[in-house]
Amino acid sequence: MSCERARKYLEGLRGALKSLNFSDDVEKVVDLARRYVDDTEYYVNKGDCETALVTASYAEGLLDALRLIGKANFQWKREERPKVLVGGTFDLLHPGHVELLKEASKYGDVIAVVARDENVRKIRGRDPVLPQEQRAYMLSSIKYVKEAMVGEEDPLESILKVKPDIVFLGPDQFWKEEELKRRLRERGLEVEVIRMKEKKCIPRGICSSRKIVERVLELFCGKKSRE
Numbered sequence: 001m002s003c004e005r006a007r008k009y010l011e012g013l014r015g016a017l018k019s020l021n022f023s024d025d026v027e028k029v030v031d032l033a034r035r036y037v038d039d040t041e042y043y044v045n046k047g048d049c050e051t052a053l054v055t056a057s058y059a060e061g062l063l064d065a066l067r068l069i070g071k072a073n074f075q076w077k078r079e080e081r082p083k084v085l086v087g088g089t090f091d092l093l094h095p096g097h098v099e100l101l102k103e104a105s106k107y108g109d110v111i112a113v114v115a116r117d118e119n120v121r122k123i124r125g126r127d128p129v130l131p132q133e134q135r136a137y138m139l140s141s142i143k144y145v146k147e148a149m150v151g152e153e154d155p156l157e158s159i160l161k162v163k164p165d166i167v168f169l170g171p172d173q174f175w176k177e178e179e180l181k182r183r184l185r186e187r188g189l190e191v192e193v194i195r196m197k198e199k200k201c202i203p204r205g206i207c208s209s210r211k212i213v214e215r216v217l218e219l220f221c222g223k224k225s226r227e
Helices: 004-018 024-046 049-068 095-104 117-124 132-140 155-162 177-186 209-221
Strands: 083-088 109-114 145-150 166-169 192-195
Touching (some): 095 166, 109 132, 132 145, 155 177, 166 177
Parallel strands (some): 083 166, 109 145, 166 192
């Protein structure tokens, strides 16, 4: 992943800290923001650009929060946040979907693209439980999502239409990072591709659409999972 965006982010943060005025009672919070900026510089120099973007966003969040509550003031010409595309079926939303979108939002503004009904039928051999318009509507209500839309029949066309800076993949999505970058480059689009390292859920959460269906059948039809 190119570190150019992370370097620009770092420059903006350094400039904000130079012009920063703050109340004495938030000195510890400011110090934490400074440490996140130092971490960002460390990861940029190390070439770990993904982590650099995350630590930079933490520093930005702290400074923005202090300014919002009137405890700090600074001048910062903010770079436009990267556009992050997350694609998927998102049928029967569950905590695993939310965790995926939450993780993606650390890298920029999330554009969620839902698979078309006909694509779900082709891939899974059945209709989705919920129609594409409803799935997009549900996603648009999640705070980590800036915009949700129904995708194109060709998933690559959806990416070309959005023109994201980053494509964020779930741990088990079938695309290989380098293959996806190559296919998009052949169509004239250079993007970063980042994959979430592992699935996340919440304690006692049902983080599978299939398991949600099985639970409904068990409760209302007396049918238990074969597993």
